[in-house]
Amino acid sequence: MLFMKKIQPEKTALVLIDLQKGITGIKGAPYDPSTVVSNAAQLVDAFRRAGAFITFVHVDFLDGKDAVHPNAEMQLPPKLSEDWAEFPPELNVQPTDHIVTKRHFGAFFGTDLDLQLRRRGIETIVLGGISTHVGVDTTAREAYQHNYNQIFVTDAMTAPSIEAHEFPIKFIFPLMSRMATTEEVLAALES
Numbered sequence: 361m362l363f364m365k366k367i368q369p370e371k372t373a374l375v376l377i378d379l380q381k382g383i384t385g386i387k388g389a390p391y392d393p394s395t396v397v398s399n400a401a402q403l404v405d406a407f408r409r410a411g412a413f414i415t416f417v418h419v420d421f422l423d424g425k426d427a428v429h430p431n432a433e434m435q436l437p438p439k440l441s442e443d444w445a446e447f448p449p450e451l452n453v454q455p456t457d458h459i460v461t462k463r464h465f466g467a468f469f470g471t472d473l474d475l476q477l478r479r480r481g482i483e484t485i486v487l488g489g490i491s492t493h494v495g496v497d498t499t500a501r502e503a504y505q506h507n508y509n510q511i512f513v514t515d516a517m518t519a520p521s522i523e524a525h526e527f528p529i530k531f532i533f534p535l536m537s538r539m540a541t542t543e544e545v546l547a548a549l550e551s
Contacts, residue, residue: 367511367549369410373482376400376516377467377489377496379451380418382444384490388518390525393490399516399542400488401450406546408454413480415458417467417489417499420445428464465494468502477508484509486545487537488516493524500528500536510537513545 379400384393391399407414421427445461447453460471467473477485485508489496496517503510512533519525533539540548 365548366551367410367412367484367486367545369407369412369549371481372407372484372486373413373415373477373480374403374407374486375415375417375467375473375488375499376404376451377417377487377499378419378491379416379447379489380444381446381448382441383419384448386490386520388490389520389522391515391518393518396488396490396516396518397448397450399513401452402542403486403488403513403516403545404451406549407486410549412549413458413477413482414454415460415467415473415476416447416451416453417460417462417473417495418445418447419463419495420461421463426463464498466498466502467495468499468506474506482508484511486511486513488513490518491524492517492519493528494519497528497532500533504536511545512537512539513542514539515541 379397384397404414458476460467460473462471485503487500487510500510514529
């Protein structure tokens, strides 16, 4: 992990990807999704106390026609329950938090995320979520193309396998950002 400078809450947003009931129920590696949710909840509490902008991103569909249907070798699992897109209560989502509903992997394309960040003068995104190699990675690439600074919270994200988690952390994220643990981010926020 790189040396963490003090995080400026007025210029920083916490963005959490797909920490929703239908996804946090998957098997995760190297972290169990319950650990990711617990770490994310600590970040939410600290960022809220600091007055930082908090965004929860989830994927959901109206009727399925709004979903992407590529000719792919693997298909994503279907929406399995009515509460699939709801956030776990541990995250303590508040009416003042920004909620982004996406229909695909990334949180920027086709949403108002960039607009809301820019209106608030946000320069840095602290990013976590599930899955490291899909929703987090795609959002990170989009944020990079929008010229945001990023901090990846490596123990506040996970994937279905260690390989899927480690590939972006080893080979993609270092090209775009800094990485830190939940503890390091909390220390940088509170310093």
